[in-house]
Amino acid sequence: xxxxxxxxxxxxxxxxxxxxxxxxxxxxxxxxxxxxxxxxxxxxxxxxxxxxxxxxxxxxxxxxxxxxxxxxxxxxxxxxxxxxxxxxxxxxxxxxxxxxxxxxxxxxxxxxxxxxxxxxxxxxxxxxxxxxxxxxxxxxxxxxxxxxxxxxxxxxxxxxxxxxxxxxxxxxxxxxxxxxxxxxxxxxxxxxxxxxxxxxxxxxxxxxxxxxxxxxxxxxxxxxxxxxxxxxxxxxxxxxxxxxxxxxxxxxxxxxxxxxxxxxxxxxxxxx
Ligand code: MF3
Ligand code: CO
Numbered sequence: 001x002x003x004x005x006x007x008x009x010x011x012x013x014x015x016x017x018x019x020x021x022x023x024x025x026x027x028x029x030x031x032x033x034x035x036x037x038x039x040x041x042x043x044x045x046x047x048x049x050x051x052x053x054x055x056x057x058x059x060x061x062x063x064x065x066x067x068x069x070x071x072x073x074x075x076x077x078x079x080x081x082x083x084x085x086x087x088x089x090x091x092x093x094x095x096x097x098x099x100x101x102x103x104x105x106x107x108x109x110x111x112x113x114x115x116x117x118x119x120x121x122x123x124x125x126x127x128x129x130x131x132x133x134x135x136x137x138x139x140x141x142x143x144x145x146x147x148x149x150x151x152x153x154x155x156x157x158x159x160x161x162x163x164x165x166x167x168x169x170x171x172x173x174x175x176x177x178x179x180x181x182x183x184x185x186x187x188x189x190x191x192x193x194x195x196x197x198x199x200x201x202x203x204x205x206x207x208x209x210x211x212x213x214x215x216x217x218x219x220x221x222x223x224x225x226x227x228x229x230x231x232x233x234x235x236x237x238x239x240x241x242x243x244x245x246x247x248x249x250x251x252x253x254x255x256x257x258x259x260x261x262x263x264x265x266x267x268x269x270x271x272x
Contacts, residue, residue: 010203032053043088072101076236078096083226135239145201152188168213170217175240203244213236240254246271
């Protein structure tokens with residue numbers, strides 16, 4: 001039985017341990033995909049790398065077959081923001097490639113994404129990805145017991161605003177609760193005022209995933225019914241981690257060290 005105050009699943013320690021196993025598979029796969037993200041590789045090559053990691057670990061894809069999704073990875077290049085389907089596209093120097101991957105172990109899910117530069121990228125593109133990554137960690141650092149849900153998105157938005165580049169934050173796509181399914185309550189927006197929504201409690205887990213653009217945050221879905229691109233064709237970055245709320249601080253399940261180093265740099269204690 002799950003206790004679900006406000007509809008949010010509360011995990012037992014054993015269930016969180018399975019989510020951690022899934023999270024480490026995700027971390028492995030993303031590291032392997034990032035290393036394979038070189039000029040001349042196709043986006044399908046990256047999908048094969050991720051599929052191999054799944055097989056090696058005996059884990060299951062969270063994405064394959066999800067509402068009919070045809071791959072284990074989402075690969076979104078340049079003006080594509082999220083949900084790009086791996087295929088024949090050849091990566092080139094200067095591309096910014098967002099790689100998103102989810103896996104489950106014994107039915108418990110982990111979900112994370114990184115944005116990877118292929119060769120040298122334009123300065124503003126590198127800065128965009130750094131800002132989105134920093135915003136992610138600010139959000140994760142806010143995922144502490146007794147905080148309010150929207151404290152997370154407010155921390156994300158504050159980071160992007162403080163970067164002072166006028167970057168956009170997607171409104172149409174948000175983060176999510178995660179656990180016995182990949183997408184669960186609550187929705188985790190990357191914007192808006194703090195101090196609203198349910199109180200975060202130990203045993204909850206959320207996927208925080210800022211999607212940040214160089215220009216307008218308005219997006220369009222392609223004819224393939226999946227790929228989401230910016231309307232103004234400006235580049236986008238996407239960074240994501242799955243984090244559990246614990247009595248001892250945020251536990252970043254999809255980070256090899258549980259988030260300890262990044263959180264310590266932000267002055268936040270973690271159980272890892
Ligand atoms: N990982 C995406 C998210 O962050 C979901 C991918 S959709 C799928 O929520 F169909 F590819 F699974
Ligand atoms: Co997600």
